Amino acid sequence: MTTRPRKPAPGTPAPGKLPLPEVAEMKRRGDRIVMVTAYDAPSGRIADDAGVDLILVGDSAAMVVLGHDSTVPATVDEMIILTRAVNRGARRPLVVADLPFGSYQVSDAQALETSIRFLKEAAADAVKLEGAGPMLSRVRALTSAGIPVMGHIGLTPQTATMLGGFKAQGRNAAKAVQLYEDALALEAAGCFSIVLEAVPAPVAARITEALSIPTIGIGAGAGCDGQVLVWHDMLGLYDGKSPRFVKQYAELAPTIRDAVARYAAEVRDGAFPEAKHTYAMADEELALFEDALAEVHARR
Numbered sequence: 001m002t003t004r005p006r007k008p009a010p011g012t013p014a015p016g017k018l019p020l021p022e023v024a025e026m027k028r029r030g031d032r033i034v035m036v037t038a039y040d041a042p043s044g045r046i047a048d049d050a051g052v053d054l055i056l057v058g059d060s061a062a063m064v065v066l067g068h069d070s071t072v073p074a075t076v077d078e079m080i081i082l083t084r085a086v087n088r089g090a091r092r093p094l095v096v097a098d099l100p101f102g103s104y105q106v107s108d109a110q111a112l113e114t115s116i117r118f119l120k121e122a123a124a125d126a127v128k129l130e131g132a133g134p135m136l137s138r139v140r141a142l143t144s145a146g147i148p149v150m151g152h153i154g155l156t157p158q159t160a161t162m163l164g165g166f167k168a169q170g171r172n173a174a175k176a177v178q179l180y181e182d183a184l185a186l187e188a189a190g191c192f193s194i195v196l197e198a199v200p201a202p203v204a205a206r207i208t209e210a211l212s213i214p215t216i217g218i219g220a221g222a223g224c225d226g227q228v229l230v231w232h233d234m235l236g237l238y239d240g241k242s243p244r245f246v247k248q249y250a251e252l253a254p255t256i257r258d259a260v261a262r263y264a265a266e267v268r269d270g271a272f273p274e275a276k277h278t279y280a281m282a283d284e285e286l287a288l289f290e291d292a293l294a295e296v297h298a299r300r
């Protein structure tokens with residue numbers, strides 16, 4: 001009798017996947033954690049090949065992929081399609097699905113229903129939500145149900161209007177203390193990690209020291225336990241204005257534009273396709289085809 005490889009039981013990590021507790025271990029060892037956003041299977045695969053630890057399927061997709069002016073319009077259905085695609089490309093990194101605006105703010109029950117969809121339909125390993133205060137009970141409800149949660153404080157793009165725009169947060173002592181207390185409360189509620197976005201570096205460093213869970217910074221300085229950048233920002237693919245905290249590691253848009261322009265020119269002047277890009281046919285089949293066409297024409 002042959003034995004077939006067993007599929008992992010539902011709720012258990014796929015083979016080769018970074019175990020979630022390893023994220024906390026990395027903080028304890030002082031190993032910096034690398035997170036990027038990704039929104040499709042090829043970028044998930046590239047991020048995996050490049051050795052990133054966590055992939056965030058961010059609702060930044062609304063801006064960098066779907067062309068909206070903010071993250072607010074992202075829907076659960078859109079985010080599920082993107083998360084599932086990333087999961088088809090990525091093996092080792094933990095895939096964190098960003099809960100879009102309106103999919104968790106209403107109640108703990110709504111947050112649970114949305115997150116369960118991400119785990120079941122998109123095989124997400126964890127979810128991320130923005131804010132503290134009323135969101136603490138969401139974190140408790142999700143983690144009690146066995147769903148790992150990443151927090152996100154500082155500049156929270158879903159509520160940027162309330163914050164006065166896409167601006168750094170925690171820049172006076174009172175606001176910095178509020179962020180510090182929010183971070184401690186999110187840890188106590190059960191988050192396995194917290195994104196700190198656009199927070200002064202000394203504030204982020206003090207928060208990082210105070211927590212036993214890792215912080216992932218974006219515009220929050222080198223004192224965080226890890227960093228995250230948005231795929232399109234870091235690769236020079238976004239034509240909107242990138243924030244000052246973005247470091248661009250490649251300038252891919254001009255390379256892609258040039259390639260597409262060369263393709264267009266070659267189609268127009270007949271240089272593409274060449275013989276090597278086309279399929280041949282045996283001479284006798286071609287002759288039979290021509291005879292058959294002659295008959296078709298004769299019948300008309």
Ligand code: KIV
Nearest residue numbers: 037058059060098195
């Ligand atoms: O949606 C996103 O990409 C994010 C990151 C900026 C942390 O939330």
